[in-house]
Amino acid sequence: MSLSDYLLSTLSIYGLPVLFGVLFIGSAGLPMPSSLLLVAAGSFVGQGEMGLWPVLLLSASGAILGDNAGYALGRLGGRKLARRVSRYLGGEERFKAAETRLRRREGGGIFLSRWLLTPLGPVINIISGVTGYPWRRFLLYDVLGEALWVILYVLLGKIFSDRVHAVTEVLGNFTWMIVGLFVAVILGWIVFRSFRPPKIPLKG
Numbered sequence: 001m002s003l004s005d006y007l008l009s010t011l012s013i014y015g016l017p018v019l020f021g022v023l024f025i026g027s028a029g030l031p032m033p034s035s036l037l038l039v040a041a042g043s044f045v046g047q048g049e050m051g052l053w054p055v056l057l058l059s060a061s062g063a064i065l066g067d068n069a070g071y072a073l074g075r076l077g078g079r080k081l082a083r084r085v086s087r088y089l090g091g092e093e094r095f096k097a098a099e100t101r102l103r104r105r106e107g108g109g110i111f112l113s114r115w116l117l118t119p120l121g122p123v124i125n126i127i128s129g130v131t132g133y134p135w136r137r138f139l140l141y142d143v144l145g146e147a148l149w150v151i152l153y154v155l156l157g158k159i160f161s162d163r164v165h166a167v168t169e170v171l172g173n174f175t176w177m178i179v180g181l182f183v184a185v186i187l188g189w190i191v192f193r194s195f196r197p198p199k200i201p202l203k204g
Contacts, residue, residue, distance in 0.1 A: 004033040008040055015044075016054055020062040027066025027146075029073075029122035034063070035153055042157020055154055063146040064139075067114075067125050071138055074129025107141035114145025115152065 011018045019041050026032030038059060044050040110128065113121040128138050 004036055007033060007037060011037055011040060012044070012049075015050060016058050019055065020058045023059055023062035024066040024069075027063045027121065027125075028069045029066075029125075035118070038150060038153035039157035039160075042154035042159075044157075045154065046158040052154070052158070056150055059150045059154065060143075060146050063114075063150065064142055067121065067142050067146065068139070070122050070125030071129040071135065074126035075132070075135075077126075077130060107137055110138060110141040111145040114142060115149035118149070 007018065007022060019037055022032050022037050023034050026034035041050060041055045041059065045052050045055055109120075110124055113124045127133075
């Protein structure tokens with residue numbers, strides 16, 4: 001039995017505590033079929049086995065708490081974790097550039113990584129903490145993004161309650177397509193910048 005099948009079976013038996021725990025762990029950084037369980041919970045709502053509001057509230061709470069656990073990990077890890085992240089990004093200059101983009105975009109990356117670019121969410125959480133991104137601002141965009149994600153997936157599961165796996169597969173493929181496009185744009189921009197000739201200062 002796969003992890004997804006096991007969690008689906010435990011969700012049908014134990015209900016909301018399993019949903020909360022999986023979303024918390026998945027948002028904190030461990031790979032979990034969070035989207036699948038959200039859609040499945042929506043299916044249970046459509047069949048009258050779970051209540052809509054308890055599912056929405058506990059799902060959003062688990063995801064938000066998991067995100068903030070990742071943020072706290074980055075914040076408490078300090079410069080030691082920052083050095084590891086900077087090596088992963090390709091050097092201190094790129095790490096500072098990521099920090100600058102995060103502050104300049106006013107949480108757009110945080111918001112999008114909650115519901116559209118979900119595979120990037122745990123990384124964004126840690127970087128936000130490491131770079132000292134204001135927690136209240138992080139929490140605002142986090143709550144807005146996670147609320148949208150939870151509502152969207154639960155309602156899709158409720159509407160298509162008899163096709164949970166098909167809906168999840170389509171959503172997963174779409175998400176990875178968007179992530180791939182996003183990464184391709186970033187890599188293309190890096191390559192463009194690396195081949196662009198340096199500016200020659202004008203002499204007065």
